[in-house]
Amino acid sequence: EAHALPAPDPRTAAAATAEAPAGAAAEAPAEAPAAAESAKVCVACRTGRIDGDGYCENCGHAQPRERDHMEQELEAVAAVSDRGLRHHRNEDAFAVSSVNLPDGSAAxxxxxxxxxxxxxxxDEASAAAAEAANESLLASLPAGTHPQQALHEAIIAxxxxxxxxxxxPTGAMEHDSRRHQNAPACTLVASITVGGLLVVGWVGDSRVYWVPDDRTTHPSRLTEDDSWAAQMVANGLMGEAQAYADERAHAITGWLGxxxxELEPHTASxxxxxxxxxxxxxxxxxxxAESAEQMARIVPLDAATRALHSAQVLVGxxxxxxxxxxxxxxxxxxxxxPQRAGSAHTKA
Structure with a gap:
């Protein structure tokens, strides 16, 4: 489960429940959520009630939402997502998981x-994409599908x-025949690690970086943006510095939606x-931290043993x-x- 870390949310019902006899609490569990909800007060002024839209009726302060800050840690991966300081909601989403392959190895x-x-x-687009891709991989990898093919299928899902x-249809868009022209959309990037294999896949401009433990060796960016700037550079129309200095640089040319x-899933191993x-x-x-070298400089040296802490540092x-x-x-x-046979990669 992803753990939301909102600001403190005082609930007088919590104190009341702690003082109540155990039997009384067990007799009426259905009333507890309603009581707790009615006791919600503003995290800013500590007095106003919270309206249905998440704002304080007294001071107008927007209350923390579950997706404002999320963290999840598994044995072999950790992720952190934060709304940032300028946006009113978090439109990013993530999914992390671990699954056993038919040979018993873990992916x-x-x-x-x-x-x-x-x-x-x-926000709905990113959440739907992350969930669907994860569910697809949790089904295909244990069935023996090669990780690179499984990731391709997950992007399609x-x-x-x-x-x-x-x-x-939602609200005013219900009878709008043009709703597909501004349909929900998002980027996607993913990695699968199993044994000595690393597979990445993406659509859009979200990225994967490789940062060696030995920082005297070279880090790498493993994905290529679906963006205006990348397209200009790839076609030889602009140099990299010129393209990325242009105001159109970060306009994406590929997305899910x-x-x-057209959908062009990229994968590489x-x-x-x-x-x-x-x-x-x-x-x-x-x-x-756009370049691989810049990213490597901000990744903590103990990232391999403290993944969650490292993700928190990067978000910070x-x-x-x-x-x-x-x-x-x-x-x-x-x-x-197990065997150091040199670095290699394939693309699809």
Missing amino acids: TVAIVCDGVSSATRP ASEAVNALAAE ADAY FKPDRPGVVVVCSDGLWNY HALDGGGHDNVTVAVVPFPMP
């Missing part, structure tokens, strides 16, 4: 999705889940020849830099392969 999955703010319901949101031009960590993140982080770096966007990062320690 670790990390998925990060970034809702497209200019689209409708971007995520796309279908986001597309389905456009078919759900009913109004996407790598076999690192040394231990390190995999950093899976939204642009809310990499905008503050983005917030300290201004927190202009939602920021989400998963940190996946990567073990030393």
Whole structure:
């Protein structure tokens, strides 16, 4: 489960329950949620009640929501997502999981999705994509599907889940035939680690970085943005510095959504020849550490043994830099392969 870390939320019902006889508490469990809800008071002024939209009726302060800050830690991966300092809601989402393959080895999955703010319901899009991709991998990997093929299929499943949101009429959009033109949309990036294999997949401009434990060796960015700037550089129309200085640099050219031009899932597999960590993140982080070298400098040296702490540090770096966007990062320690046969990778 993802653990929300909102600001303190005093509940007088909690104190009342603690003082009540055990028998009384057991007799009326159905009333407890209602009592707790009615006792919600503002985290800012501590007196006003909270209205149905999450605002204080006394001072107007917006109350923390579950998705404002989320953290999750498993044995082999940890992730943190934060709303940032400028956005009114968190439109990022993540999923992390671990699953056994038919040969008994464990695969670790990390998925990060970034809702497209200019689209409708971007927060729902990212959540739907992360959940669908994770569920797809939890089904296909134990069945023996190769991780790279499984990730390709998971991206398609995520796309279908986001597309389905456009078919759900909501409010004023219910009778609008143009609702598909601004349909819910998001990016997706994911990694699968199993044994000595690292597989990444993406659509959009969320990224995966490889940071070796030995910082004297070179880190790498393992994904290529679906963005205007990347397209200009790839086509030889601009140099990298010129393209990324342009105001159109971060306009994405690939995304999940009913109004996407076409779905082009990218996948690649790598076999690192040394231990390190995999950093899976939204642009809310990499905008503050864009190059692989910059990312490596801010990843804690003990990231391989303190994944959650490292994810928290990386999110903190983005917030300290201004927190202009939602920021989400998963940190996946990567073990030393049994046989060091050199680094290799394949793309699809």
